[in-house]
Amino acid sequence: MSKPAPKTKIAYVNARLIDPALNYDGPGEVLTDGELIAAVGKNLFDGKPPADAEVVDCAGSCVAPGLVDMRVQLREPGEEHKESLRSSGEAAVAGGVTTMVCLPNTNPVMDDEATLEFVARRARQNALAKVYAYGAVTKGLQGKELAEMGLLADSGAVGFTDATRAVADAQVMRRALQYAATFDLLIIQHPEEPTLATGVMNAGEMATRMGLSGIPREAEIIMLERDMRLVAMTGARYHAAHISTSDSVEIIARAKRQGLPVTCDTAPFYFALNELAAVDYRTFAKLSPPLRSEEDRQAIVEGLTSGVIDAIASDHAPQDQDSKRLPFPQAAFGGSGLETLLSVTLDLVHNGDLTLVEAIRRISEAPAALLGLDAGVLAKGKKADLVIFDPDRPWKVIADRFRSKSKNSPFDGRAVQGKALRTVIDGRVVYDILVQGKLDQGK
Numbered sequence: 001m002s003k004p005a006p007k008t009k010i011a012y013v014n015a016r017l018i019d020p021a022l023n024y025d026g027p028g029e030v031l032t033d034g035e036l037i038a039a040v041g042k043n044l045f046d047g048k049p050p051a052d053a054e055v056v057d058c059a060g061s062c063v064a065p066g067l068v069d070m071r072v073q074l075r076e077p078g079e080e081h082k083e084s085l086r087s088s089g090e091a092a093v094a095g096g097v098t099t100m101v102c103l104p105n106t107n108p109v110m111d112d113e114a115t116l117e118f119v120a121r122r123a124r125q126n127a128l129a130k131v132y133a134y135g136a137v138t139k140g141l142q143g144k145e146l147a148e149m150g151l152l153a154d155s156g157a158v159g160f161t162d163a164t165r166a167v168a169d170a171q172v173m174r175r176a177l178q179y180a181a182t183f184d185l186l187i188i189q190h191p192e193e194p195t196l197a198t199g200v201m202n203a204g205e206m207a208t209r210m211g212l213s214g215i216p217r218e219a220e221i222i223m224l225e226r227d228m229r230l231v232a233m234t235g236a237r238y239h240a241a242h243i244s245t246s247d248s249v250e251i252i253a254r255a256k257r258q259g260l261p262v263t264c265d266t267a268p269f270y271f272a273l274n275e276l277a278a279v280d281y282r283t284f285a286k287l288s289p290p291l292r293s294e295e296d297r298q299a300i301v302e303g304l305t306s307g308v309i310d311a312i313a314s315d316h317a318p319q320d321q322d323s324k325r326l327p328f329p330q331a332a333f334g335g336s337g338l339e340t341l342l343s344v345t346l347d348l349v350h351n352g353d354l355t356l357v358e359a360i361r362r363i364s365e366a367p368a369a370l371l372g373l374d375a376g377v378l379a380k381g382k383k384a385d386l387v388i389f390d391p392d393r394p395w396k397v398i399a400d401r402f403r404s405k406s407k408n409s410p411f412d413g414r415a416v417q418g419k420a421l422r423t424v425i426d427g428r429v430v431y432d433i434l435v436q437g438k439l440d441q442g443k
Contacts, residue, residue: 009032020064031050067096067342074102160188187238245296339404
């Protein structure tokens, strides 16, 4: 006797819908059919979901668009011992991330079509979080000769950046912006003047007490001020990554008031932590840019509240244990962020800085819109990329339990609220916590 065909439809009932596109936070239901959202609404089923659908009782949990993380270092190809496409995909879906955009600082660098296509192909084979890629602005990320941005864009690059290096030469940056303006491409800058960024933590009293060389805030501020002038000259679209100072927020706000095509993001590190996290030479808190003062942290929160900061990205920068368990000056910069993106972002909700819709917008609809991705929206006919989460569920960050190969997180040991319960990509359940068809609130 043949087995019945598996149901392709899934009805999510008893849910709290979070739809940033419609600014909606309230009761609702979602029906997926294969890879697509078939229907979404407040009283979709009127208590009678389709007979041919699997029914998932969300038990009041939130259903939102899958998260879009616009700044991730994947390390493959070249440094798979730190992270691979598979391990980053597993970490992503555990955190509710359905789409990642990776930096081009792989080995080889993504400054040609072959490497870009390799990453896309391997990501499809893993069938976990979707992966898009940035192309390099300059060949080899060396800041000297422009990469073939047009060819890279044709191969799928969604933007252009030299990853963790600033395009420091003003003439090279001007040419990049001029080319980008001609073809409506987006340039993403790591705003840090390299000749000033020779230290290992934020410059100031804390660095002096610890006997460590400091990176002044001005390294970020000066680069942003210069770039705003170049944007005004060229009219190109420009995005500042992981801004971390109060002056940076004001520079971006002023540029927006002037009508410049400028956007920016920050990372949870910079609104949830300050330089005190590096006390006792805690290398897990050695990041680039460095954690700043409490005044700067508060300014980043205000930048999110006011809307000056457009998006939040995890800034996932995995390192192996040998790279982090070193004296502070020798330890590598970076921390794991995929699995804590949702939970730490929800701190802004629990602290009253953002509504739940606004917080989810910063990590779904907003980054997708900035990069022109078909993601971050709950609507009929769109891809069924969803995250179901409990915004109040408490848990403790234990980095050793991360699915990422990288076990270094500045949030290690931190108590947080909010956890992904099910992650759905193209209608497929790729991560879940289920008990007999109900989302388990206590596991």
